[in-house]
Amino acid sequence: MSKYIAGIDGGTMGVRCVIVDFKGNEVSSAYFETPTTYPKPGWVEQNAEDFMDLALKSTEAAISKANIKGEDIACVSFTNMRSTFVPVDKDGNFLHPIFIWQDLRGVEMFPWMEERMAKYDMDWADLYKITGFPKGAVWPSSKVYWYKKHFPELYEKTYKMVTPQALLIKALGADGWYDDDTDAGWWQICDADTFEYVPKLAEVFEVDIDKYPKNYKPTTKVGEVTPEVAKLTGLKVGTPLIMGSGDQQCGAIGVGNVASGLASICLGTAGLVIGYSDEPVRHPTAACHVLGHPGTGNWTMEGHASAAASAFRWVKNTISDSEVQEAALRDIDVYEILTAEAAKSPPGAKGAIFMPWLAGEACPYYEDNARAAFIGMTLAHTKADLYRAAMEGICFEMKQMLEALKAANFKEFKLLRVTGGAARSDVWNQIQADIYGSPVETVKVSEATALGACMLGAVGVGIYKDIHEAAENMVQVDKRFEPIPENVETYKEVFKIFELGFNALRKETFPAIVNFQNKE
Template sequence: MSKYFAGIDAGTTGASVIIFDGTGKMISSGYREYRTKHPHPGWVDQDMHELWAGICDAAKQATSSFPGDVKDIVSIGVSSQRGSFIPIDQSWTPLSDAIVWSDGRSNKQTAWMKEEFGEEGYYGISGLNISSLWVYPKLMWLKENWPEIYRNTWKIVNGQEWILHQLGSDELFADPSALNYNGMFDIQTLDYSSELFSRAGLDLDLMPPLLHELRPVGEVSAAAAEATGFAKGTVLSPGGGDQQCAAVGSGVNRQGLAELSLGTAAVMVAQLDEAPDMAQNLQSGVSFGAHAIPGRWDMEGTAHAAGEVLRWWRDTYGQPEVRAAQELDLNPYDLITLEAAKAPVGSHGLIFFPFFNSQANPYFHDNARGGMLGITQIHTRAHAARAVLEGVAYELRMSVEAMENAMGEPFETIRLSGGGAKSLFWSQVQADIYGRPVERLIVSECAALGAAILGGVGAGALPSVDTAIENMVHTRGFIYPNEANHAVYNEYYEIFKKAFLAWAEADVYNDLAAVNEKMANVPAAN
């Protein structure tokens, strides 16, 4: 009997459910979008029942198109958002909408963290720079602003635990890699930091116990089987955080390999074989956390706007490509990259800054904002389109450099996943800017594949993560940097970085944020 493995990737704006065979081939799949809610400026909430309905719809698509008997699907693993959380009561009912990782309501609490710990103090404990994105300041916000909900909360859970409970698990646990953006860990032990909880006046007993192994945590219930199409009794096993699952699904299981997921945001993940030396890395700007493979660490770099930048270009300036794509039944992004390819390397000095809502690793400037530098009358739509693609890669190169410095060696290769990796042109641009070989993966939905692998190992249906990666993860081969292009990009990248740092040090971004806040209450002129 052939065995099949399901992976659920419950993202911020939609859920993918994919069923794989033992070679990593996609057999069937489903996808359903759902929404986030924005009740106040900077707030991002999510109705978990809408998210669950999206998962059920996507699962029905995958199971109904599965060519075999769904009983041959031996396991389900889950990849979930990190940094999103739900306060629940003892019946697992959400007491509020989930507060999503990108929510920015906790600026006051983030300022307290800076005063209480200092940047280096907090980083030395948690492996993360201070940020309003983490659960830690948002949990303080919850206690201060919604005290009744805080008092009535039984546990604070991540999406993964809640989804597995909906599928049929009765076990209370949390996976360390799914909590990497919670900001409440001791990076050396990969356990909750009692110091962080006590100094913030938070209750540690609100947190689920951590599960540091891959094993079954339940089976699909009759109700979940009816809702999803999976067979009752299918084994449930933890997967991990979305980017950690993507690292597994791209084969990052040893130091020297990195995975770069190009979605709405871009996240780069690399394995560390041992705990990081935080004393040596206090100024690195790298985020450290738990790998989805038990007993291993990882490090990350993030750009908060990657595919989102290209979508902005499409919606704002790309209407000719959108119309042509509709007429030719093509993807508009393919036409946009064809337009970008008309411009020369470096876009004749047009430099795009993709900081739509902050700069993350390695400088963590919450108020950094985007723009263009160097525009002249010679620049065309082609130059601007190429500059957008190059600008995203310039920001990501800052993370590449920071992570290589922390690791003490260059990456052997960077494996590209997500929607942005479908573009051969953009992949070559990245190789040229990073100066490193890149590889595109045959299965670009790495988070779902990683969740399926981890679920299969946890169920005992796959022998080990390393063996499963060898059998199930495949690339399209190397894309090597063009050294002449790399030399050109080195020049423009240094200007990109120098300009960003100069504006940051001169408080330009903070001044702009202050003026914007003041003007938000000024009536618009007619």
């Protein structure tokens, strides 16, 4: 009898395999970083072969670390960084490096997209009504058009443009390229209500629907582990491969976001705020994008921040050399030192405010020219204040997205479940509760994205009848943080200043900075 489920998470920074039991307890995990290259400013690429190799390597390492047998694993399911793709020909050859979601080269195609839409009496608002996706540099749509423009011969050779999940599934033994329908909206040529491709939009943007992935519902069996893969990983031949979903959708179900009244927040490499809806949903000003909810077939609405906790990593890399050395000497995580230092600063960081837009501003304003800044500093401020201001500024951006979801008529969120690297910090979780003004909970399995994939796998092989039963059995709450009333009031005031700062800079200062930077 099997005892465990394996979830493989192909993330932005690396590939991780997590093995859990049927109650969601983590048994083992293994992680390997994926080499990333930056050929030009704004270009972000990875090698597809590296990505697939690390799927096998991480699985073998996780099984070996747990000292379990392959037959103990009921199935393997998958999750991946979203809004990312690689073109492949009929023979399985990759025609270009992976276009990572952080890649911004597609911005070049926005004027062309507008011209094409105008020929069909459409604009960005019309596109949003169909696809649930506003104008944005993160989505792969504009990068597909960039690829077709600059590499027309390779585009003609392209058999499929596939996502990282398809790479993972193929690496583990599938006989073809398989993607999931709940994550298809990123292509910006899908109907957000049905998750189906829209032929008219393919015509508008002069692309071939046949070159896009064939999509399947999460929990669908899409293959089995082959003898070759079994030899490389330790899995049993014939182990079912179960379709998962995108990392943030999996992260949402991995913290129990499977019904109304609860929202999930991820403070990881990117930042996400996710609400669940029983009905098709759109934002009145197109501030948030819409995807499918895996396991229920319903919908999620999301706000997206391109930097989030990555901005705090930048702070660490920029001003924390001594703390990094101290962490190495004490053999502890450097972020324990940074957040402990931040706790010495009062709520509001004495008026120092961090604007976290190191990779532009996405939801709710989609201001690609936005740039990061510390404002409000005086001679009285210390490094502790800067650390706290950075943590608060990142949370203020999340609060903006929560406010955007409310504008889409979501029911009141009585509870927020948080995940991502920041959720490991009690200091940061209390800051979140105070800034959002809502109770915040963490879950015991920190890798909620992989857990969500495992939950879909559990449903796919019949361990649980549906995602609700899987959530009841596999999601375990760890800690709860209640908002502190006096801190809530302080942050209401500081949040207003945060928004005033953004609005003061966005019209003239941010564009002037970008113009100067583009001369370099």
